[in-house]
Amino acid sequence: MANWLRFEKDGTTGIGTLEENFITVFSGDLFNNPQPIGDTIALSDVTVLTPCDPSKMICLWNNFHALATKMNSPVPEEPLYLLKASNAFLATNQTIRRPKSYDGKVVYEGEIGIVISKKCSEISEQQAAGYIFGYTCINDVTAAEIISRDSTFAQWVRAKSFDTFGVFGPVVATDVDPMELSIQTVLNGAERQNYPVSDMIFPPHKLVSLLSHDMTLFPGDVIACGTSIGVGSMKDPSNSIDVTINGIGTLNNTFVQ
Numbered sequence: 001m002a003n004w005l006r007f008e009k010d011g012t013t014g015i016g017t018l019e020e021n022f023i024t025v026f027s028g029d030l031f032n033n034p035q036p037i038g039d040t041i042a043l044s045d046v047t048v049l050t051p052c053d054p055s056k057m058i059c060l061w062n063n064f065h066a067l068a069t070k071m072n073s074p075v076p077e078e079p080l081y082l083l084k085a086s087n088a089f090l091a092t093n094q095t096i097r098r099p100k101s102y103d104g105k106v107v108y109e110g111e112i113g114i115v116i117s118k119k120c121s122e123i124s125e126q127q128a129a130g131y132i133f134g135y136t137c138i139n140d141v142t143a144a145e146i147i148s149r150d151s152t153f154a155q156w157v158r159a160k161s162f163d164t165f166g167v168f169g170p171v172v173a174t175d176v177d178p179m180e181l182s183i184q185t186v187l188n189g190a191e192r193q194n195y196p197v198s199d200m201i202f203p204p205h206k207l208v209s210l211l212s213h214d215m216t217l218f219p220g221d222v223i224a225c226g227t228s229i230g231v232g233s234m235k236d237p238s239n240s241i242d243v244t245i246n247g248i249g250t251l252n253n254t255f256v257q
Contacts, residue, residue: 176247
């Protein structure tokens, strides 16, 4: 298993694999046979970026049985999703900012994300494993009160696409079985979410297949697989929010009102 990340050092962007607090540096394209250059650097000497640069982030709604039951929502027959704009993308250790145009509840959603490895369209569920590079942690931040503010139009994309609202990283973990993982969200030191990926309605391979029949997926695209019970708002003037997935790592950010 490898934990891949992107970083910036001395004004240059690089890629590498993270082991404990050291990065083994690679050259080339993350998704096209990158090669080690024989150099390591300390994690503390770099700025960690988002682990990839997606053309889009696809965000699932109502994709966990436990949350569907709590909301009294029917299990969907097909994936329900929206797209989060690229301006929202934010790396670990960076600050989530409240939009100046919005003063309502800002909500965290701890999730697992699928990272696509190569261009795919109309693939089968059996083929999907060959198109998944790995998995990452996601905080799908939402301006919750905007969604239903206009009775004629649900504003999902606006609510989720403010600058800094698409948080993911710190790494992409390869060769992990997502169905054995669990997602924990901790807000200001208190656990708010802890749920298994295995409760997913549309598991990763099926999800990639179904979405690829709607739109072409490109290397680095991220699928945020949806969240479960425990979603809530970040109310303090300054908040620490951690999304941890065993086998992947911890996505740590602050939210400032």
